[in-house]
Amino acid sequence: MAKRTGIEVSIAIAEAARQADVDVVSAYPITPQTHIVEHLAQLVADGDLDANYITVESEHTAMSACVGASAAGARVFTSTSSQGLALMNEIVYLASSLRTPVVMALANRALSGPISIWNDHSDVMNERDTGWICIFANNGQEAYDLTLMAFRIGEDKRVMLPVMINFDGFILTHVIEPIYMFDDDEIADFIPPYEPVIYLDTDNPITMGPVGVPDIYTEAKKQQEVAIRESRSVIDEVFDEFAGRYGRRYRAVETYKAEDAEIVLLAQGSVIEAAEAAVDVLRDQGKKVGAVELRLWRPFPFDDLREVLCGTSIKQVVVLDRCISFGGPIGPVLSEVRSALYLEKDKPMVVGVVAGLGGRDIHLEEYIEMFRIGEECLRTGKDAGEEPELVKIVGLRE
Amino acid sequence: MKLKEKPTWRELPFACCIPEPGNSVYYKTGDWKTLKPVVDKTKCIKCGTCWIFCPEYAYEEDEYGYFESNLEYCKGCGICARECPAQCITMEEEVVE
Amino acid sequence: MSVTQRPKEAYLNVFAYRMAPREEYFTRGHRACQGCGPALGLRHIMKAAGRDTIVVNATGCMEIISSPYPYTSWAVPWIHVAFENAAAVASGVDAAIEALQRKGKLPRKKINILVIAGDGGTADIGLQALSGMLARGHNVTYICYDNEAYMNTGVQSSSATPFGASTTTTPAGKVSFGAGYWKKNVAAIATAHNVPYVATACPSYPLDLIRKVKRSFELKGPAYIHLFAVCPTGWGSPPELTVRMGRLAVETGIFPLYEVEFGRYRLTIDFPQGLRPVEEYLKNQRRFRHLSPEIVQQIQERVTAEYQRLKTMEKVTQG
Numbered sequence: 079m080a081k082r083t084g085i086e087v088s089i090a091i092a093e094a095a096r097q098a099d100v101d102v103v104s105a106y107p108i109t110p111q112t113h114i115v116e117h118l119a120q121l122v123a124d125g126d127l128d129a130n131y132i133t134v135e136s137e138h139t140a141m142s143a144c145v146g147a148s149a150a151g152a153r154v155f156t157s158t159s160s161q162g163l164a165l166m167n168e169i170v171y172l173a174s175s176l177r178t179p180v181v182m183a184l185a186n187r188a189l190s191g192p193i194s195i196w197n198d199h200s201d202v203m204n205e206r207d208t209g210w211i212c213i214f215a216n217n218g219q220e221a222y223d224l225t226l227m228a229f230r231i232g233e234d235k236r237v238m239l240p241v242m243i244n245f246d247g248f249i250l251t252h253v254i255e256p257i258y259m260f261d262d263d264e265i266a267d268f269i270p271p272y273e274p275v276i277y278l279d280t281d282n283p284i285t286m287g288p289v290g291v292p293d294i295y296t297e298a299k300k301q302q303e304v305a306i307r308e309s310r311s312v313i314d315e316v317f318d319e320f321a322g323r324y325g326r327r328y329r330a331v332e333t334y335k336a337e338d339a340e341i342v343l344l345a346q347g348s349v350i351e352a353a354e355a356a357v358d359v360l361r362d363q364g365k366k367v368g369a370v371e372l373r374l375w376r377p378f379p380f381d382d383l384r385e386v387l388c389g390t391s392i393k394q395v396v397v398l399d400r401c402i403s404f405g406g407p408i409g410p411v412l413s414e415v416r417s418a419l420y421l422e423k424d425k426p427m428v429v430g431v432v433a434g435l436g437g438r439d440i441h442l443e444e445y446i447e448m449f450r451i452g453e454e455c456l457r458t459g460k461d462a463g464e465e466p467e468l469v470k471i472v473g474l475r476e
Numbered sequence: 477m478k479l480k481e482k483p484t485w486r487e488l489p490f491a492c493c494i495p496e497p498g499n500s501v502y503y504k505t506g507d508w509k510t511l512k513p514v515v516d517k518t519k520c521i522k523c524g525t526c527w528i529f530c531p532e533y534a535y536e537e538d539e540y541g542y543f544e545s546n547l548e549y550c551k552g553c554g555i556c557a558r559e560c561p562a563q564c565i566t567m568e569e570e571v572v573e
Numbered sequence: 574m575s576v577t578q579r580p581k582e583a584y585l586n587v588f589a590y591r592m593a594p595r596e597e598y599f600t601r602g603h604r605a606c607q608g609c610g611p612a613l614g615l616r617h618i619m620k621a622a623g624r625d626t627i628v629v630n631a632t633g634c635m636e637i638i639s640s641p642y643p644y645t646s647w648a649v650p651w652i653h654v655a656f657e658n659a660a661a662v663a664s665g666v667d668a669a670i671e672a673l674q675r676k677g678k679l680p681r682k683k684i685n686i687l688v689i690a691g692d693g694g695t696a697d698i699g700l701q702a703l704s705g706m707l708a709r710g711h712n713v714t715y716i717c718y719d720n721e722a723y724m725n726t727g728v729q730s731s732s733a734t735p736f737g738a739s740t741t742t743t744p745a746g747k748v749s750f751g752a753g754y755w756k757k758n759v760a761a762i763a764t765a766h767n768v769p770y771v772a773t774a775c776p777s778y779p780l781d782l783i784r785k786v787k788r789s790f791e792l793k794g795p796a797y798i799h800l801f802a803v804c805p806t807g808w809g810s811p812p813e814l815t816v817r818m819g820r821l822a823v824e825t826g827i828f829p830l831y832e833v834e835f836g837r838y839r840l841t842i843d844f845p846q847g848l849r850p851v852e853e854y855l856k857n858q859r860r861f862r863h864l865s866p867e868i869v870q871q872i873q874e875r876v877t878a879e880y881q882r883l884k885t886m887e888k889v890t891q892g
Binding site for chain 1: 647665668
Binding site for chain 2: 587588590591593597598599600601602603604605607608609610612613616617639640642643644645646647648649776779805811812813814815816817
């Protein structure tokens with residue numbers, strides 16, 4: 079039975095790791111991730127979680143120890159933010175290429191500089207092509223549910239890849255929400271004990287991470303690419319099973335009032351709930367608008383996105399990026415959405431805006447402004463306006 | 477099982493691990509050398525100094541307790557000849573026929 | 574000072590080497606250069622560590638020469654992740670095995686966790702991870718094979734490069750005598766962490782090395798072993814002199830062999846009749862060929878003082 083509890087989202091995420099009975103936690107403190115790891119350390123200290131908590135001296139070591147522990151056959155959990163993830167970067171690639179299914183809770187925070195402890199998505203976008211499965215939560219319940227599902231997805235023998243669950247720093251981490259928490263027994267049934275495919279076993283010695291000579295490096299990368307692409311069916315299976323067991327349905331691409339919409343706002347993370355409020359306001363004014371959430375970021379849900387956006391009522395998409403691709407195509411989400419639609423015949427126009435950088439709140443009127451930009455593009459027929467490459471930042475003081 | 481040097485991506489083991497321990501024995505380094513050690517068994521005292529100081533683990537002990545370098549692996553560094561307390565090893569030119 | 578004086582180990586019965594373990598867990602067919610000191614050291618280390626060992630290898634010569642796919646020279650489970658993080662990866666392996674054995678997910682047995690890293694991966698880029706591992710008290714033996722520069726990338730200087738050595742990034746030139754700084758003493762840094770066991774070793778003294786590796790695994794908690802490893806390619810020394818050069822480094826006091834067990838120092842190979850002059854060690858190496866007598870004298874003074882300091886530490890701590 080699930081109990082509805084008022085709980086800080088960070089604590090709920092830590093509880094998910096406890097319920098998954100992780101063997102090793104390796105993490106370095108960074109705002110706004112701290113409450114997650116503090117709670118885990120307390121659980122270990124109280125004997126409520128039988129795990130080894132490694133108090134590492136940096137995030138680089140945090141991820142390195144995760145990879146080592148996972149390679150030794152343990153279920154491993156870590157959590158970080160922003161600069162911490164950037165420092166881990168080198169080893170983030172190793173976690174996926176060594177196929178160690180580490181689960182990471184990423185409290186999304188802006189990258190320096192200037193230093194900002196507040197939320198945007200520049201940290202995760204930096205890790206876009208690292209080979210991790212990458213999923214966004216837009217509220218505390220989702221963060222808890224997805225953390226649980228991350229173990230099932232990553233550790234599936236058909237997958238064996240690390241998984242990153244994203245949730246907005248402070249906006250979610252430090253908020254107390256009513257969350258349905260499952261009984262430990264239910265989770266023990268949902269998440270079976272971890273069985274590695276290969277591990278550092280003295281009775282069966284293998285060499286992990288040998289030199290990738292030019293004769294095999296390409297094949298190794300192909301193998302990894304196929305693994306993350308094929309993880310998609312497992313992700314859907316786990317979403318289905320979760321829905322069947324607990325009644326909450328997750329999809330790779332979520333929609334809100336998009337069925338008959340002409341203009342949709344596409345975004346990731348907690349802003350989606352605010353965008354939905356803007357949709358309601360505009361709907362009351364008779365405008366045909368909706369919202370689309372790109373929940374699954376890697377593997378990229380090409381077909382799902384095309385199904386929602388192409389050959390439907392949607393004529394205009396406004397993509398909200400929470401990160402700037404400096405000197406590039408405005409933002410990474412815009413770039414990828416456009417790329418996914420490129421070969422489609424019956425496709426909407428796609429325009430990009432940037433907002434909510436470094437903890438800047440996005441107010442209702444700013445969401446409405448984003449829809450207005452979409453309307454204008456649709457009216458003028460000019461994809462992305464007069465200066466297509468100009469980064470349109472909503473909420474900027476000129 | 478000998479792993480292929482040029483496998484397809486499907487043949488490549490999971491996470492490109494090498495499942496067979498110590499399979500570099502298939503890789504012969506003996507053709508690196510220009511000089512080879514020759515043991516004069518009439519002087520050899522069977523102490524094992526050549527064996528313990530061989531970076532290649534090329535020396536093998538025979539049934540009589542003599543050590544002799546396996547030339548399929550010996551790279552010809554000459555440490556054995558230098559360290560032999562009985563001075564029974566000489567480095568001689570490899571003659572290629 | 575007697576020229577014929579030999580270290581203690583030389584007085585052992587010459588047949589003592591036959592007593593060394595016969596098993597090889599670092600096997601032939603590796604691609605190290607002719608006369609490679611680190612590869613020789615690895616052989617001895619793995620004889621001591623034995624079958625139930627997990628090796629974490631930092632990027633470097635020994636990683637490259639032992640694991641070019643599809644060939645591995647390792648007969649024990651082995652993992653390479655990156656350059657600076659071998660101590661961190663080993664921390665994870667240790668934490669995992671401890672947790673899994675406690676939780677009944679792995680059978681309880683003693684597993685030796687061994688890090689192999691070069692001097693660049695230890696004294697420079699991996700120093701933080703090493704410090705973290707030592708400070709946290711993991712059951713890991715960390716062995717740095719010190720060939721005194723970045724040999725894998727072409728003999729660039731590291732902070733373990735000795736004073737006066739010419740490397741490709743501290744080349745001797747018209748106005749430079751090579752590395753203008755003194756070698757970083759990582760064994761002393763490790764000792765400052767108050768770990769159960771720190772030692773220096775050299776493959777020219779295989780039985781001393783094997784004993785130290787075994788001792789490091791007998792004691793619970795972290796251990797650090799600094800292995801002096803002659804690199805003929807990088808030092809410009811004749812490959813057949815690798816073992817001889819290691820012995821000279823020890824006999825001149827350039828690289829004293831000692832161990833620190835729970836803070837108590839002990840010189841494991843000592844020379845009561847005195848040390849050989851450092852020139853004997855320096856002269857066979859291209860990297861020192863340019864040194865003036867004044868620089869050699871500076872090195873001699875430093876070596877003598879350092880050796881005296883060790884002797885004092887031995888006297889004070891053995892008390």
